[in-house]
Amino acid sequence: MAHELSKAYDPSEIEKKWADFWVTEDLFSLPTPETSGKVFTLLLPPPNVTGRLHMGHMLNQTEMDIITRWKRMSGFKTLWLPGTDHAGIATQMMVERQLATEGKKRQDLGREAFIERVWEWRREYGGAIQDQMKRLGASVDWAREYFTMDENLSRAVREAFVRLYEDGLIYRGKYIVNWCPRCMTAISDLEVVHQETQGKLYEIRYPIIWSAQEAAERRSADAGMPEHIVVATTRPETMLGDTAIAVSPHDERYKNLVGLKVRVPLIGREIPIIADDWANPEFGTGAVKVTPAHDPNDFAIGKRHDLPQISVMDENARILEGIGDYGGLDRFKAREKILADLEAQNLLASVKDHTLSLGRCTRCNTVVEPRLSTQWFVKIQPLAEVAIQAVEDGHIRFTPEQYKKTYFEWMRNIHDWCISRQLWWGHRIPAWQCDACEKHTVARETPQKCAHCGRTELTQETDVLDTWFSSGLLPFTVFGWPDKTKDLEVFYPTSLLITGFDILFFWVARMIMLGCWFMKDRGLAESVPFKEVYIHALVRDAERQKMSKTKGNVVDPIQVIEQYGTDAVRFTLASLASPGTDIAFNPERVEGNRAFANKIWNAARFLFMHREKAGVHGIFWDGETFVASTRLEDVWIRAKLNAATVQVNAALAQYRFHEAAHVVYHFFWGEFCDWYLEIIKLRLNQGETSEDKATTCETLLYSHVIFDTALRLLSPFMPFITEEIWQALYEGKTPKPSIALAEFPISPDSLGEPQVAAGSRAAEDQMAILQALIVDIRAQRAELKVEPKIKVPINIFVNPDVKRIIENNQPMVEKLANVESIRFVDQSLAGSAGARVAPQYEMQVIYEQKIDAAAERERLNKDLVKLEKEFSNNQRQLGNEQFLSKAPAPVVEGLRRRAGELELLLEKTKSSLAQLG
DSSP, X not given: OOSOOOSSOOHHHHHHHHHHHHHHTTTTOOOOOSSOSSEEEEEOOOOBTTOOOOHHHHHXXXXXXXXXXXXXXXXXXXXXXXXXXXXXXXXXXXXXXXHHTTTOOHHHHOHHHHHHHHHHHHHHHTTHHHHHHHHHTOOOOGGGOEETTSHHXXXXXXXXXXXXXXXXXXXXXXXXXXXXXXTTEEEOGGGEEEEEEEEEXXXXXXXXXXXXXXXXXXXXXXXXXXXXXXXXXXXXXXXXGOOEEEEOTTOGGGGGGTTOEEEOTTTOOEEEEEEXXXXXXXXXXXXEEEOTTSOHHHHHHHHHHTOOOOOOBOTTSBBOTTSTTOTTOBHHHHHHHHHHHHHHTTOEEEEEEEEEEEEEXXXXXXXXXXXXXXXXXXXXXXXXXXXXXXXXXXXXXXXSTHHHHHHHHHHTTOXXXXXXXXXXXXXXXXXXXXXXXXXXXXXXXXXXXXXXXXXXXXXXXXXXXXXXXXXXXXXXXXXXXXXXXXXXXXXXXXXXXXXXXXXXXXIIHHHHHHHHHHTGGGXXXXXXXXXXXXXXXXXXXXXXXXXXXXXXXXXXXXHHHHHHOHHHHHHHHHHHOOTTXXXXXXXXXXXHHHHHHXXXXXXXXXXXXXXXXXXXXXXXXXXXXXXXXXXXXXXXXXXXHHHHHHHHHHHHHTTOHHHHXXXXXIIIIIIIIIIIIHHHHHHHSOOSSHHHXXXXXXXXXXXXXXXXXXXXXXXXXXXXXXXXXHHHHTTTOOSSSSGGGSOOOOSOTTTTOHHHHHHHHHHHHHHHHXXXXXXXXXHHHXXXXXXXXXXEEEEEEEOHHXXXXXXHTHHHHHHHHTEEEEEEOSSOOTTXXXXXXXXXXXXXXXXXXXXXXXXXXXXXXXXXXXXXXXXXXXXXXXXXXXXXXXXXXXXXXXXXXXXXXXXXXXXXXXXXXXXXX
């Protein structure tokens, strides 16, 4: 491409171009390597096919892309595998809503026609989130993109189900499940969000049935005969299915009532009073109703006492026909009528305010109804035990480590997993019921006859599998399992998983369980689905409130991108992404990073402008080996770049994105743009002699090499602007098709030659003195209100070594501090009005303006307070033997060196104050 950059940085001009280029050129496609070797594999948490990009997605994908680009540029054979999930419940809801606008229901179409309609919807609308990912610059291998309903994955899901069944780990039975009346299916515990809600506690009188004999015995014993037992409940509508009243065996109030019967109000059914430890004497009245078909705890009580299981609601949460006067009523309407009828019969003892935890469906926010249902389950304990051991033995590492504890807590209290869903869209359960013997045959292919009685009249199970079942298999099914493929051999286990804590149990734990189980022939260490899990935090709004549509504080990432550019948004998220800390996302931070991108753009234009003026083209022209410059500023900037390189690599290795971003930002804006480019202007703006031109060429060569390295360091964070500038830097003759395929700066050039490292440290020390001097001169000019155009002389008192440094770089000081001349004096300036005192020098700006003695005294007093505070802290640390024994030697050395500097500064500051009187 042409090397010119447009005058103004406009991300909209470059981002689509490069996003399309990366995809059309198939730059991130990875053929299967022959050996596993230096391979890095990352699996994208598959977004729902119904999904649209939100800030959580953007954070997740930004972090994944940074790591992936870093690994790829660092020489790894890198595969980031994309895909989408069929999202059974959510997708079916979408299509049913679409049908509703046409006045139709799925039942009107029938199962096969409805499923084809879903496929049509997916073909038309299902690619939105992939398009958004491409816009973000996600460097995934699009050639390997999968969909969880692809035929090869569907075959793998059937195989997994059959194997678990053959292992005795899948069974069919009745149990209380979370039922969503809106989605019309069972949902897992993880798909229920519990909210603290202000509800009611209803106390209801259940008439006690006294036989004539019991009544006579009571009268003869002069014992009381209560007419009622009062029961507390939060869901009075479920009393229609009561089969017992439970009290604690230790509750003296009810000890003599155990074994008696009561009559269920409004229904008349006779049920026993039983003793069970589940009843809590402290809750309500101490007596609770038992409805085994509508509560998991009641179900367990019913099992212990062999109670009937009476269902009173249909799949829409309406009361079944024939139950009193309540048949056909919605559960909450039935509640109103039941309460009114109880009150009319004087059976409603009281209604009290009560805070309860109300479960709602995470997809549609409908109140979930516990419901007795026949479902398919995975016997989870054997899988969980192996998955726990995998983490205990260190085969999987969690970052932040706190999530390991959370993982263990959940895994050690895990329940069997209900994997059937009452949907049409999804992986249909491969089980067929015999019309004759009613038993099920589980098979990989459609069976011709019943495995139990041999009859041929078979009907396939209508339920589909929980979406998390198929997605839990992805780390190995995407590589061709159950076949033993080369992909599976090379890419499994994957290297890393980056995801949010909200799916730690939905997906992460299930992948670990299923991976360890199905890949166990490889040994535990190699059966795990990934070696590391990085859990990123939540993106909140600027006030740290959780984003929600209800609050109206949701930030649309696409809108922010359109305003500031993708690179600025990515860099902002990275700079805020500290492990274990939620992100307070403020668009103002994005604006600041948009300015950062603009700064880089202008730096490129500055270099290209001088390159054009000098007629220099190509960085490594003639293929000559680059020879490092020995100029102070050149050695210094390379040392700073080397240090930044080491720090960025170390930070990314620990997923400390915020630290890596800070280092890159500080180097590019502060050291490279604000200092280095300003310094080399002196060498670029020289005359026309051959010597001047040689200096200009050398300077451009060196600055371009530094700039190229810095761009590669920044590229994983801001891929679009770095691609645009890097391509321009090489004027269409890039060594690689993309900066994303170039080498990432890894090791400093001090590794080979110790003297180079020493030279770098000396250059950094010298530049630090010059920078401090320039900053002090600028500050003094500002205090004296010297106009920017006016050059001023300065006096300096220094030791011979520092004098030599300043003399050797006098043009730099004069140019950057706008100094007319530098006069080295033989006496201390500490007592001079307006003098600046530093450990390495004393400096005074000479300007014909009367010094305000009072203001100068105030400034010096403030300086004195700061110095005394720092010195006190310094001495406290140096006097702490425990600290000194543990602190690294360079830290201790630095503290002792600073102690000497502080003593000198304190002495000079006090002297200056004394001179002012």
